[in-house]
């Protein structure tokens with residue numbers, strides 16, 4: 001049998017890469033071959049400082065021994081257990097640990113393998129909940145412009161990024177969108193929560209009036225919208241959404257796939273803002289990005305509504321072959337222990353002001369039209385090159401990579417979210433390098 005890997009060792013053609021400019025990449029590949037703590041090692045032997053925690057997921061830093069060891073041990077002890085009608089201890093243990101750190105009242109956990117699956121699971125739970133409660137007319141789902149909820153059909157339907165939606169037909173029906181909250185004209189260079197825009201939450205009232213509350217199942221938002229360039233909720237906005245949902249019997253879903261696990265200096269953004277959703281989606285930082293896993297947390301009220309009928313019957317017809325996979329569960333437990341032992345959520349809270357100062361020190365650089373931050377998240381919005389949107393930020397990304405710094409760009413916005421183990425000198429290095437890059441003619 002021929003081994004094509006051996007005969008074509010450097011052939012990059014077969015892998016159609018996700019969310020990537022494939023032709024550009026394959027001309028000038030950027031490959032990581034190793035990682036430790038705050039750094040990646042590239043295929044050409046350079047160190048790259050990680051200012052993005054991989055893809056917003058490696059919150060405890062790279063190749064942490066406790067997590068690596070837990071995976072190794074679990075793989076040798078119990079590799080897989082069927083997820084339906086059978087279980088294994090660590091999936092239950094991890095669910096309990098998650099409930100321990102979750103906002104009060106979110107007491108039950110459904111497992112998934114990704115953020116996208118968490119979102120679609122949450123939407124299905126919401127629809128089914130209303131149905132089991134005898135409110136089957138509540139079928140509408142409300143998302144938000146510029147929202148990102150992964151790439152599956154539910155997620156792109158409630159999401160608000162045109163490029164992610166326009167190719168895929170009619171999507172889910174019965175979906176509407178609230179306006180996004182980005183108001184750079186009023187809020188540019190705000191530190192933390194913007195002053196203006198809290199009232200945009202009342203747009204939900206307008207949507208409720210249009211469709212009638214009796215047709216609406218759920219509203220889904222990212223507490224902080226990450227993928228469209230770090231859009232921080234204006235003061236009072238999330239609480240207003242909560243109040244409107246409660247008033248009309250609509251479930252509120254927080255998509256905490258990037259805001260979860262310490263990114264805001266609290267376990268979840270819900271606790272940071274003091275606003276509790278009915279359903280919360282997570283993934284990424286749950287296993288420190290090491291093994292694919294997501295989790296959806298739901299209130300007791302929702303869970304208990306399903307627990308009726310004959311006891312031998314399945315209560316909710318949904319789940320994945322790998323829901324609560326043993327190795328992922330072991331990674332999740334070791335990750336939560338690492339966060340706890342090292343006090344990483346508090347550390348993020350304490351480091352956030354330093355992060356904020358460093359970020360805003362770039363305010364006077366050419367083409368910088370906005371800087372915004374919350375917790376250990378920061379964004380720099382650049383003036384697009386006329387007629388060539390996204391090019392300026394992508395050039396910054398390429399220059400940063402050449403200069404040993406990993407940033408992420410979306411449109412003409414640089415978004416950053418370093419591992420929560422970042423020291424002050426790492427933060428100085430991130431903004432020192434960025435200063436040089438933005439000063440140069442990009």
Ligand SMILES: Cc1ncc(COP(=O)(O)O)c(C=O)c1O
Pocket residue numbers: 113114115116117119148149150151222226227255256257258283284
């Ligand atoms: C808020 C949010 N939801 C969902 C997702 C999708 O997660 P995944 O890529 O694991 O499917 C992401 C990914 O960035 C996200 O930021």
